[in-house]
Amino acid sequence: MSCTKNKAAATIMGISFPKNTMRDCSAIIEQAIEQDKQELFHVITGNPEIVMASQKDEQLRTIIQQAGLVTADGIGVVMVSRLRRQRLPERVTGCDLLLELLAAGNRNRWSVYLLGADEETNRGAAEAILKMYPHIRVAGRHHGYFKPEEDGRIVQEIATAQPDILAVALGAPNAERWIHKYRSQLHAKVAMGVGGTLDVIAGTVPRAPMIWRRMNLEWLYRLIHQPSRWRRQLMLPRFAVRALLHRERENIT
Template sequence: MKQVVKIMGIPFPKITMDETLDKLSRVIEQNNSELYHVVTGNPEIVMACQHDRQLRSIIDEAGLITADGIGIVMVSQIRGGSLPERVTGCDLLFKLLEEGNKKSWSFYLLGADEATSKKSAEVIAQTYPNVSVVGRHHGYFKPEEDLEIVNEIQSLAPDFLIVALGAPYAERWIHKYKDDLNARVAIGVGGSLDVLAGKVKRAPQLWQKLHMEWLYRLMKQPSRWRRQLILPRFAWKAIFYRESNSSN
């Protein structure tokens, strides 16, 4: 069992991107009937888990939690745990597509608007020709449409179910239907389909290397400022959090 670092009670394994890919490759090869839920854990999810017991139980039951954001990694370093690197939903999606192109994996895309969903499937077909997008559905569906979508995913049995419904809604949706989806791995990836489709541009490599991608996104999308307010709150609480206070 890999060592873990607890951030406000949430156990993050000390795992790199390459190790994550290797782990998920083995999950696909093992072909287990049980869905493997990957949570890309960002500060918002960690903070929400402090008062949302249902979400916390979902996170506790997940197969893998990755460090989605430099804030998670930096807090781990300050607290002496030192997670090796970020494993964000967006980066992981692109890595899975690259690996899937070598291994002929299949994907189902759930989320974003219809135009973005369609464009994402087209980009995958052009860039990763050996990857199969066996199905897709936009994210603007009503609760009464859930079962129709679940039945479609079940019949298509994708290797990977990519859920771009936003956190923590994606995590709740995956968990609610995990016994019926008939996918090997399900991952919530936030707005990654927007990036894949070219609707939203990622920060240049230099900004990413400096761990300032959040600032670049804020400059490009000033409307995100309210959402970004959680970052300093998370950092303060997480650094001084006493893990023994966790009831889980």
């Protein structure tokens, strides 16, 4: 059950986004970790790609519905909410949220397991985390290039590690599906898909400078540095048009 059930929310294409700031989200997740419940707390960073995919994928909509927390990952989601006069306060990206949680984890001596990206990036991210956050314990890690028949071994490895935070970089919505499929077996306290965040932490992909982020142009900065993303970026105007024209029937809570 979501910790944000009674929180005012914006509804975009049937997906409910609680009106949380980054500080709110961090506090909610910290509470979930400190409560030490048996049930995994699934965090979904809801970007336009996930929202669009959920329109034709009932299973994905159910996964979002059952998540402990959904954040507004992307300026597109925030802008649509404001044009629809539902006004989300700010974007809460997977990258920023994971960095916020790592800082909190450093204070609280949490553990983290890193799943995803290629081996070099995964290892580099683990090393960078240990350097930047010396009080965090990297409970384990595994690259993202594994076959479905290897799932059982990896799930068991995570379950044995029992991390406070499981960061899954398998791409959206694959990460969300993977977490949901094994949520009862992972024995992690919190799990979230983190997109390309491990690449940023490892330094293999540059993060947009703060001025670009403040201007909500991080997507443009990434496109300039990764031109191969142009096909994915074409989805953004389609999302905006569909979201603005969409007639909401009922909120997902």
